[in-house]
Amino acid sequence: MPMDSKEIGQLLEKYWNCETSLEEEQVLRSYFNGSNVPDQMKDAAELFRFFESERKRTLSAAFDHDIMHSVKKTESKTKVISMVRWVQVARIAAGVLVMVAAGYFVRNEIMKSDEQSQALTDTFSDPKDALEETKKALMLISKSFGKAKEGAGKINMFNEAEQKIKEKDKNPDQDKTSI
Amino acid sequence: MFESRVLPVKNKLFRFAFRLLGSSEEAKDVVQEVFIRVWNGRDQMASIDNMEAWCMRITRNLSLDKIRARQRKATDPIDASFDIQNDSRTPYEATENSENMQRINDLIASLPEKQRQVMHLRDIEGYSYNEICEILELDMNQVKVNLFRARNAVREKFVKINAYGL
Numbered sequence: 001m002p003m004d005s006k007e008i009g010q011l012l013e014k015y016w017n018c019e020t021s022l023e024e025e026q027v028l029r030s031y032f033n034g035s036n037v038p039d040q041m042k043d044a045a046e047l048f049r050f051f052e053s054e055r056k057r058t059l060s061a062a063f064d065h066d067i068m069h070s071v072k073k074t075e076s077k078t079k080v081i082s083m084v085r086w087v088q089v090a091r092i093a094a095g096v097l098v099m100v101a102a103g104y105f106v107r108n109e110i111m112k113s114d115e116q117s118q119a120l121t122d123t124f125s126d127p128k129d130a131l132e133e134t135k136k137a138l139m140l141i142s143k144s145f146g147k148a149k150e151g152a153g154k155i156n157m158f159n160e161a162e163q164k165i166k167e168k169d170k171n172p173d174q175d176k177t178s179i
Numbered sequence: 180m181f182e183s184r185v186l187p188v189k190n191k192l193f194r195f196a197f198r199l200l201g202s203s204e205e206a207k208d209v210v211q212e213v214f215i216r217v218w219n220g221r222d223q224m225a226s227i228d229n230m231e232a233w234c235m236r237i238t239r240n241l242s243l244d245k246i247r248a249r250q251r252k253a254t255d256p257i258d259a260s261f262d263i264q265n266d267s268r269t270p271y272e273a274t275e276n277s278e279n280m281q282r283i284n285d286l287i288a289s290l291p292e293k294q295r296q297v298m299h300l301r302d303i304e305g306y307s308y309n310e311i312c313e314i315l316e317l318d319m320n321q322v323k324v325n326l327f328r329a330r331n332a333v334r335e336k337f338v339k340i341n342a343y344g345l
Contacts, residue, residue: 050283
């Protein structure tokens, strides 16, 4: 839609006051890029032409190729980094594995020795029963001691008898006299 | 996905970086860096609503980083003589663009950073105010104020130059 210079002037005022929409700014841009711009708007026209020419500043076509190349290069770098990281993780994992294995074996050993000492562990749940049983056991020991004492008494008799004989052997005269 | 959604915006990214840095080589480096970041994060690309605005934002951040690095370097006596403005004009521009185009370019380059960014996004790239808010992480009011100041500063200075040859 072609606009006359008056309307453009009004739009330009709005533009300086930052009241124009993007569409209105586009109207101004295309107007000032055309010919037949009134002299009093030449400054504004230059500005809009500058904006337009700046829009055309582009990267070279080789950039896409370069960028994909450098992007892929950094990717391989990050792969190396992740490998290094993986090795570190593996190291820690190996350490943990050794600890766990050691723990497992130590535990096994403890279990075994526990089994051996199973006889010493509780066999009664009621303390009274345990007491009775202990008493019985102690009585048994006591009886055995009693028997042993009797036997020991007999041995003592022999000892005394032996002593007397020895003494007689040493002093036969004495005996004689005493007899 | 990468080639269909991201590569087509390369020229917008390049122009924006160029506007901020004034050097096409540095601008190219920035665009390349943006693409590498996008490529590495392409698994999360689907969760980004406005891919283009996101890329523009990264472009801006990387360009500003470069400017800051340059300012640090500039304090270095060896690099102090290095003039960045030298490579901002390609042979093509020097011959094809009129004197006025160069003047406008210099005027915009002399604007404060935010004004320059807003003006570029609106007047050259034709982004909506909402998109500009998203790219620059500014609120609507700041965007409009900066655009108003930019347009009027360029207008006044350009009129002065043309009228008095200042």
